[in-house]
Amino acid sequence: MCTKKIPSAKVGAKIVEWYSCILSSSYEEATLLKHEVEQMLKRMEEDDKILAYYSLVAYRHDNMMDGDNRSISLEEELNHVEKDMDQYLKYLYYFVSGQNEYNNQRYRSAVKLFRKAERMLEFVDDKTEEYEFYMYMGIAYYRINQYLLATSYLEQAETGFRRLNFPKKYLNSKQVLGAIYSELKEYDKAEDILNEALQECTFPLYSGIILRTLGLSMFSQKKYDSAVSFFEKSLDLEEYNDSIFGMRSRTELAHTLFKLNKHEEAQKILKGAKASANYYNELEFKVRCQFIEGTYVCNDQKMVDNAIQQLNKAGLHFEVCELSEELIEIYEEKGDNKNIIKYFKSAYQGKINQTLLGDDQV
Structure with a gap:
């Protein structure tokens, strides 16, 4: 065993x-x-x-355990x-x-x-260790929406790992750079970067991550059929499908299918996504599943608001802004001005919070 x-x-x-x-x-x-x-x-x-x-x-x-009993003669060199x-x-x-x-x-x-x-x-x-630091620093800045700083570190990481011929690490850095340009709505540049990365990638797990990022770019542009295609392609890769990243693609695939009014198929996939999110104990995606279910299955505004509150508490302000903007669109179709104003305020506060660099998150 x-x-x-x-x-x-x-x-x-x-x-x-x-x-x-x-x-x-x-x-x-x-x-x-x-x-x-x-x-x-x-x-x-x-x-x-x-x-x-x-x-x-x-x-x-x-x-610490030896204390003063250490018997070392080469003091200067050792110091x-x-x-x-x-x-x-x-x-x-x-x-x-x-x-x-x-x-x-x-x-x-x-x-x-x-x-x-x-x-x-x-x-x-050690240059490998130095470039790994740049990669982690860049990804961390990306997660708090500090895109200029993130890009600077990630570009250093990608260049350095290319010189050292570490393809997984430079592809990872490049994929995050593509995600940044997509979130900045520079979609053509994002897709150029991501397609280049996909063409040179020979690792199924990383190919799946890149495909998912392309799917997210399509979703952001409301190209939902294309988004479904990319999410499904990522899940066709067994190594990716069986990982935490597969759980993320399933969540986003369910979300996209709801946008296309394919509710029966979407609910089936959402059920699996919820189980996976709980298995991996991934806060963001447990909350995303709650948001999707509250919005498209239960029509439960309290459930939706609780999801947004949890994202705010976790400091996931880009996600707060993104989901609040989706709710604005939904309530615009219903002509519900009260909720339009409510979620406009939520989205605006999310944008403001993204610019904060405080270290108060615990």
Whole structure:
């Protein structure tokens, strides 16, 4: 029987917890966490960065436990090495902490931690690691709608990964750049970037992600038949379909089919999307499913408003704006001025909140 691998990000978060105990000299808790981390590492998916982080924290742990009993003679040389090690360890601490915040959809908090990591970037003596930082920073800025900053970092990441010949990473960076231009409504440029990425992609999972992004671009332009085609093509790829990204495409496919008044088919797909969103515990898409169901199945305004409130609370302001604008269109067709004004205010506040760069998200 094959044992399920533990995501490296989860192990990284546990190492952060362990290192925090070392910093506070919590000997017993640090020892317990060290054992827990070592057990997790046996089942962790491959990730050299996390292994390096573990090695450095284990070194610090041993130093803490040995105390003054350490017998080292090469003091000056060791002090120099340890100084650089300390800076690199701080970099990894903030970077891995930022990844954990990002994975838990606390994007502003992730940016705050990545900015701290950036101050130690000069101590990272590895171009792959440097470009990975740029990629993560760019994607985090993208998630809080800071497109100018996101583009700057992502372009550096794409160029760097191309030089190093890491196709998955430069395709990922390029795909997000395409998504940014689509959200800025520069659709021709977005589709050029995404189609170029699709043509050079030989990895089913990444091809699915690019196809989904093209589907989202079509949806934004109200080209719903084309959007359905792209979402379905993404789900035809087995590796993509069986992943968290497949859940996202199913949610968006259901949404698009409702827009095309194909309610029976849409409800069937929405049911599967809801189950997947709950399985992956993906807040944004659990809420999107709630919005879709409240709008197109139950006609329940309280359910819809609760979905928008949850997105606001999570700091997903682009999504608030996007869904509020959809509601404006729906109520315009009904001639319901009261609700038009209500959701216009919601969309406007969403646009204002997108410009905020505060680190208050917890």
